[in-house]
Amino acid sequence: MRTAALRRGASPTRVPEAPRTNPGTCSPRSSEQLHEPVETMITHPLALGVADAHLAAVDTAVPDFVEALYLVGSAAMGDFRPSLSDVDFVAVTQARPGNGELVALAEAHARLALERPTPALDGIYLTWDDLRDGPVGIPDGPCVQRGRFFASGCHDRHPLTWSVLGTSAVTVRGPLCAGTGLWRGAAHLERWALAGVDECRGRWLGTDTADEATLLAADGVERAVLGMCRLHYILATRVVPSKSDAGLYGLITFPPEWHRVIDEALRIRREPAAACLYETPGERRRDALAFVRAVADDARASGTDGGGPPPG
Template sequence: MTTHPLALSVADAYLGLVDAAVPGFVEALYLVGSAAMGDFRPPLSDVDFVVVSPGRPGAGDTAALAKVHAGLALDREIPALDGIYLTWDDLQAGPLAIPDGPCVKQGRFLSSGCHNRHPLTWSVLGASAVTVRGPLCAGTGLWRGPAYLERWALGRIDERRSSLLETDPGSDEEQPATEVIERTVLGMCRLHYIFSTRVVPSKSDAGLYGLITFQREWHRIIDEALRIRREPKVASLYTTPAERRRDALAFARHVADDAYALGFGRCG
């Protein structure tokens, strides 16, 4: 699978800066997310990454890393970096053992946080990570936990289900941007796919799964989300943003209820 050249160029720019600022700190750099799955779509996609270092950054290293990421974030022509910093022990221990640590969210470096420290990241590392620097993940003793991935997906679905129940689909509040529609619809398809199969798909593949899995009445909003992701310059399938918002919320609720019922059936 070919990695998008823009994602690779951002990774190279990052390595050039970080190697100068904190020599020897980045021993491995892996691309995950859409860049690793052949579904990188500028400007929607961030460059998702995992860095592995010999140890946790000290105060001086933390300041230097924050400066590196702040500098990259100033360049509006490139996608934002989004990811986590781990040690080799962290990589093997898995997300349940290291719930917090250095991370980058939408281009901003945080010295500690839970962002992306979940089974999905480890699953993508094991299945499709692009190695920019360091050994292949298969030889690192990488933690694997498909059962935890399933539980994580159901937990995320349940969280979204609870929030969606509090959202009025007929509200006159400001309509969400197109990327919010794309994330909501394809994100729910993706979580349902993960819960059903214990496999992490790309967002585009998740949308195709949604077209196969869910009734025809939902195909219009799924096709709209896929259009936003893959052909943003093509005209919308909806006449008004309000109608699109109502369908997106209704679909997300349906997917959540379906997955919740499937989970209840497994427990039963």
């Protein structure tokens, strides 16, 4: 994807890439691969501890139900920050849970949330068929948001999750999930990202100022600025980066006038104890809003057709 207003004809000399896993298969097998060594070199031990606790709780509540567990998100990309990150997961089962299993899962997650409130679990339960079919057209199903279990929802059933499964997932249990059996849809990912740009524009720049006020807080600036860098990266490369890599991409892609707000977002994520780069939260908020607007305008001006709402 070409960039319009922001790039001014420049080409980045380097595009950071998310860590990749070795290719494997995406079908169940009897043996388990627990904390596969190549993958876990980049995985924060706190995230792995939460994953182990998750498996122990679910195995006790519904024995032999979860056949595979993958970490995705920051824990899979070497960018896990205990003060900011959730532990994002995809759990894979042979069949969809019945009512009794849903009740048992809800109770297990409620206990986990009490025993280990932070970092919170955030993820979805899928079947092997769901992994192969992809996010387009599969039904809603069990999910966990910020530690809270829902029997049915569309949370994280989108192309980004499948893309990360194919490139960066950390296998906690089950086979590697980067093989040909896993659904892949780069065009769907691009449309999803462009729809995400429009959603962020509406959230941060809309008539309701509630979310604009959130940008007075440091974590709001980190989410908005690095989130827009990440969506722009996906549109440019059809690859999902970590948030930190997205910020580095922003520094080599966008003009110097945006570097301070990007550096500030990276500081919040990576070195929160370091000194703020702004005199006041209001000044920082102003730059963050201007950056969101500029990136959103650039994405739309680049000639990519969003094609309506995000698939899946």
